[in-house]
Amino acid sequence: MNSFSQMQDKVRDVLRRDRTFNHTIVEEDVFLQGTHSVHHNTLDASHGPVLYLEDVSVSFDGFKALNELSLYIDDGELRCIIGPNGAGKTTMMDVITGKTRPDTGLVYFGQTMDLTQMAEHDIAIAGIGRKFQKPTIFPEHSVWENLELAMKTDKGVWHTLFTVLTSEQKDRIEEVMLIIGLQELCYARADLLSHGQKQWLEIGMLLMQDPRVLLVDEPVAGMTHQEMDRTAELLTSLAGKHSVVVVEHDMDFVRSIASQVTVLHEGSVLAEGTMDEVQNNQKVIEVYLGE
Amino acid sequence: MIINHFFPQFMHKDTGGKLLLSLLALITIIVVTFNFLVAESSAWHMPTYMVTLLGKYLCLALLAIALDLVWGYCGILSLGHAAFFALGGYAMGMYLMRQIGDRGVYGNPELPDFMVFLNWSELPWYWYGFESFAFTALMILLVPGLLAYVFGWMTFRSRVTGVYLSIMTQALTYALMLAFFRNEMGLGGNNGLTDFKDILGFSLQSDGTRIVIFSLSALALAMGYIASRFIVESKLGKTVVAIRDAELRTRFIGYKVENFKLWIFVFSAMLAGVAGALYVPQVGIINPGEFSPLNSIELAIWVAIGGRGTLFGAVIGALLVNYAKTYFTGALPEFWLFALGTLFIVSTLYLPKGIVGLFERFQNKTSENKLEEKTA
Numbered sequence: 038m039n040s041f042s043q044m045q046d047k048v049r050d051v052l053r054r055d056r057t058f059n060h061t062i063v064e065e066d067v068f069l070q071g072t073h074s075v076h077h078n079t080l081d082a083s084h085g086p087v088l089y090l091e092d093v094s095v096s097f098d099g100f101k102a103l104n105e106l107s108l109y110i111d112d113g114e115l116r117c118i119i120g121p122n123g124a125g126k127t128t129m130m131d132v133i134t135g136k137t138r139p140d141t142g143l144v145y146f147g148q149t150m151d152l153t154q155m156a157e158h159d160i161a162i163a164g165i166g167r168k169f170q171k172p173t174i175f176p177e178h179s180v181w182e183n184l185e186l187a188m189k190t191d192k193g194v195w196h197t198l199f200t201v202l203t204s205e206q207k208d209r210i211e212e213v214m215l216i217i218g219l220q221e222l223c224y225a226r227a228d229l230l231s232h233g234q235k236q237w238l239e240i241g242m243l244l245m246q247d248p249r250v251l252l253v254d255e256p257v258a259g260m261t262h263q264e265m266d267r268t269a270e271l272l273t274s275l276a277g278k279h280s281v282v283v284v285e286h287d288m289d290f291v292r293s294i295a296s297q298v299t300v301l302h303e304g305s306v307l308a309e310g311t312m313d314e315v316q317n318n319q320k321v322i323e324v325y326l327g328e
Numbered sequence: 329m330i331i332n333h334f335f336p337q338f339m340h341k342d343t344g345g346k347l348l349l350s351l352l353a354l355i356t357i358i359v360v361t362f363n364f365l366v367a368e369s370s371a372w373h374m375p376t377y378m379v380t381l382l383g384k385y386l387c388l389a390l391l392a393i394a395l396d397l398v399w400g401y402c403g404i405l406s407l408g409h410a411a412f413f414a415l416g417g418y419a420m421g422m423y424l425m426r427q428i429g430d431r432g433v434y435g436n437p438e439l440p441d442f443m444v445f446l447n448w449s450e451l452p453w454y455w456y457g458f459e460s461f462a463f464t465a466l467m468i469l470l471v472p473g474l475l476a477y478v479f480g481w482m483t484f485r486s487r488v489t490g491v492y493l494s495i496m497t498q499a500l501t502y503a504l505m506l507a508f509f510r511n512e513m514g515l516g517g518n519n520g521l522t523d524f525k526d527i528l529g530f531s532l533q534s535d536g537t538r539i540v541i542f543s544l545s546a547l548a549l550a551m552g553y554i555a556s557r558f559i560v561e562s563k564l565g566k567t568v569v570a571i572r573d574a575e576l577r578t579r580f581i582g583y584k585v586e587n588f589k590l591w592i593f594v595f596s597a598m599l600a601g602v603a604g605a606l607y608v609p610q611v612g613i614i615n616p617g618e619f620s621p622l623n624s625i626e627l628a629i630w631v632a633i634g635g636r637g638t639l640f641g642a643v644i645g646a647l648l649v650n651y652a653k654t655y656f657t658g659a660l661p662e663f664w665l666f667a668l669g670t671l672f673i674v675s676t677l678y679l680p681k682g683i684v685g686l687f688e689r690f691q692n693k694t695s696e697n698k699l700e701e702k703t704a
Contacts, residue, residue, distance in 0.1 A: 134580060161582035173577040175570045185563070186570055187581045194591045198564040246581055 080147040080164060080249055087112040087280050088133065088165075088250055093142030094304075095128055102128040103139070104304035110250065115276035117291045118284045120301035121324065126284045127170065129301070130252050134167050135160045146250070162192065166248035170255045172235035176228035180219050180238060183227050184210045187242035210245070216271070217241035233264040240271065250280045257290050269294045336554065338561040344640040344684065345557055349550055355382070356546045364539050376535050383542035383610045385650050390549045390603035392630050392646035393639055394596040397556055399628070400637030401565065402592050403572030405490075407624045408497030409600055411504050412472035414618035416601030418508075419471055421521035421614040422455060423464035424532075428525050441523070442516045452514045461528055468605040469598045476597030477590065484586040484593075489575070498621050505619035520615025527609055538610070545606045549643070552599050556639055559595070568592055569637075629668065633675045635682025644683055 080087070088110035095103040103125045110116055120126055131137035132144060135157040144152040152160055161167075175183050188206060191197075202210075214220045217237040222230065227238060236256055243251050256272065257265045265287075273294050275281055285291050291298065291312065298315045300307040308318045315321055331350075332340050339345055359382060362374035391413050398404045430437040434444040438451060457463040479500060483493060511517035530537040559565050570578045571585050579585050608614045617623075626649075634645020649671070656664040679686055 136576075156584070157579045158582050158584045161580050167580050169577070173574050175573050175577065177569060177573055178566060182566055186566055186578075189582075192582045192584070194564065194587050197567055197588075198559065198562050200563050242581060 081149050085109075085111055087147060088282075089143065089145040089148075090129070090132070091143040091145075093129075093132060093139045093144060095125075095132060095137055095139050101304050103132065105142070106301075106305050108299065108306060110280050110282055112249075113277050113280055115273060115281045115294060115296060116283070117294065117298045118282060118301060119286070119288075119291060119298060120307075123303075124301040125304040126301055127254060128304075130167060130254060130284065133160075133252060134165060158192070161246065161248075164247075164249035165252065166243035166246045166250070167252045168236075168239045168243055168254055168256065170258070172232065172239050174227045174230075174235055174238050174242070176226070178227055179224045180214065180227060180230070181210060181223050183238055184213055184241055184245050187245035189245065189247045213241045213244050216244065218267070233260045233268075236260065236264075236268070237271075240268075244275075248279060250282065251275065253281060253283045255285055256283060257285065257287055265290055266293075336558070338558055339554070342557060342561075344638065345553060348640045348643055349553065352386075352546055352550055356543055359542060360539055364535065376538055379535075379538055379542050380610050381654065383538075383545045384607060385647055386542075386545040386549045387603045387607040387610070388630075388650055389643040389646040390545075390552045390606075391600050391627060392634065392642035393549075393552055393556055394599035394603065395627055396631050396636060396639055396642035397559070397599070398593055398596045399631060400639075400642070401560055401572065402568045402589060404589065404593065405494045405628065406497045406593075406596075407494045407621065407628060408499075408501035409596070410623035410627055411497075411501035411619055412476060412597040412600035413604035413607070413623075414504070414508075414614065414616075415472045415475065416468045416604030417608040417614040417618060418515060418521070418604075419458075419464055419467040419601070420605035420608045421524075422458040422515075423461060424524040424527060424609065425521050426455070426459040427527065428523065431525055432523070440516070440521070442511075442519065443514070446511060448514075455514070468601050472597040472601035472604075473594050476594045480590045480593040481586075484589045487586075498624065501619050501624055502621050505616050505621075508616035508619060516615070518616060520613055520617075522613040522615075524609065524612055532609055532612070541606065541609055545610070548602055548606055552602070553639060553643070556599070559592070560639065564588070564591075626668070629672050631682075633671055633679075633682055635679075635684030638682075638684045641682050641684035648683070 086109040088108075090106055090108040093103050093106045094101065106125065106129065108129070118126055118129070128137060132139050133152060135152060135155055138153060146152050146160070146163060146165060150163055152165075155163070175186065178186070185202065185206075188209065190200070190206070211220070214223060217240060219230075219234060219238060219241070222234070227235065230238060236258075240251075240253070240256065243253075253272065257268050260268065269290060272281055272283060283291075283294070296311065297309070298312050299309045300315055300318075300321050302324050307324065308315050308321045310318070331346060335342075335346055335349070359374060359379055362372055363376060363379050366373045391409070394412070395406060395409045398406055398409075425440045428440065432441040432444075434441055436444050439448060443451070458467070479497075483496060488496065507513055508515055508520075509518050515521065524532055526532055527537065527541075530540075532538075560568075567578065567583055567588055571583075571588055575585055604614075604618075630645040630649045631642045632645070633649060634643065635641025649668070652667065652671075653664060656667050675682060681688065
């Protein structure tokens with residue numbers, strides 16, 4: 038159905054005798070209505086993908102960081118995104134989290150939330166968590182406080198001023214601390230942690246937000262092999278309950294966790310598939326793996 | 329510890345704060361006793377000018393706490409904080425002007441002297457209401473708060489940070505100074521507001537009134553300290569420090585950073601307004617000089633010397649530097665600015681955490697020594 042006939046339907050609907058007075062009530066998302074009801078600000082991933090990027094382009098001073106990029110992330114999947122430097126991986130994350138606005142294209146979270154119209158903090162509250170390339174934690178706060186600050190709760194100013202931790206919230210912090218293995222460093226200042234521990238703390242902060250989608254930028258940069266294995270274990274255990282999108286350079290690491298791999302090149306998708314498929318793709322070998 | 333019974337829960341670990349509030353109570357008792365209860369002829373009598381001087385210091389200490397909240401905890405270096413102090417002071421000054429009534433030089437019951445001198449025939453609209461103390465008290469909070477709200481709303485929303493924000497606050501106070509210098513502003517031009525007679529019917533010159541205002545200043549400092557401590561110990565305080573250290577991270581875990589900055593900035597401006605309002609009846613004058621950018625910079629120096637991000641450090645810095653200022657400007661007037669400059673350089677080079685940091689370093693060393701003794 039094209040939008041003109043939908044408009045006609047809408048006008049007809051408004052003019053119907055039995056609904057004379059109802060046309061003043063604004064119906065939301067007339068164009069998006071399917072077989073089920075749709076609400077704003079609640080995540081609707083009923084059609085499979087939880088994150089939609091369609092024909093997204095971003096350019097900085099003429100340089101096209103993203104070039105008509107289309108990408109769909111399914112609910113609960115673990116997706117690795119690889120690509121040479123400058124392929125647009127970080128810009129893609131910036132677009133999803135609202136840090137950079139795309140010049141053209143659609144970015145939807147579920148089927149109803151237009152991420153290009155939302156502020157960073159609203160996107161975070163809606164359920165998209167992000168780990169930065171460089172571990173970014175609150176250095177002067179303890180591990181506990183870092184997790185407490187990230188916790189999913191009312192993040193308004195007045196609520197934050199008077200709130201006191203409930204026992205459920207304390208349990209949740211302890212639970213996450215166990216997952217990331219930092220329970221013994223609970224009261225240590227975060228800037229005293231090792232690089233790998235900082236990475237985990239940041240992942241823990243993401244978990245505290247209880248997001249639907251985790252965007253993880255280079256989680257194993259600067260980690261030892263043991264730390265890498267633990268991180269791989271952690272990320273695979275998170276998939277299923279959350280969608281996890283990992284941007285990574287380390288091929289061994291990607292091979293150890295990924296079921297689906299997307300290769301970015303010059304701001305658009307070059308190839309998509311399992312690691313084996315991607316590795317045998319001629320185009321991919323040319324630009325990336327065949328060094 | 330028994331002493332904890334006297335303090336709210338959130339201050340139990342705040343040794344510096346407990347010490348500060350206890351000292352403040354002690355000083356207030358001493359001042360009241362030796363000025364008011366000891367006879368004037370006695371050698372033990374404390375002269376009233378000293379009471380007023382101490383009261384002034386306490387107001388400046390409250391101002392320093394206000395700056396420490398936004399600078400030390402939120403990382404907003406406001407170089408225009410004295411503007412909020414001066415606005416609070418002007419609000420109080422307007423009330424005190426209205427209290428003069430027909431006892432002015434020109435004897436006009438409605439208009440302050442400077443308006444009669446300028447041949448004004450009626451009171452400008454913004455002077456309405458200032459004959460009431462309750463209205464004035466409201467304005468002392470509202471005027472600085474509103475300015476901070478409008479200024480903060482515009483700058484934080486546009487994500488102006490760091491040195492650019494500092495320059496803008498400096499420009500703000502400078503612009504206000506130029507505006508208040510104008511006679512057309514209706515606030516006394518470069519002479520400002522002065523020649524106050526009484527407050528709530530009590531003569532400002534009497535020892536009793538001065539002692540009460542001094543005690544109120546001590547109370548305001550204590551309450552301001554406790555409120556600020558409550559804020560920085562709350563989750564909001566932790567969020568604000570998080571914004572200072574990693575603004576982007578805070579934004580991406582779902583906090584609307586602008587709102588937090590705005591809230592703490594407005595609260596701080598109101599605190600500064602109260603400090604200014606208590607300052608003016610003790611010094612007896614408020615003029616546009618209080619808006620001078622130099623005042624705000626000096627204020628930042630007090631906080632830096634005392635120790636940022638500790639609250640009581642700001643109080644120590646304010647008291648110490650102002651005492652030094654009183655001493656030097658009396659004994660060696662030409663050396664004061666050099667002394668201030670030297671203090672600032674020494675504190676930035678050797679005491680990055682101020683005087684409080686020095687104590688902490690000393691304390692850590694002694695506890696390390698103890699630990700070594702134990703393990704040896």
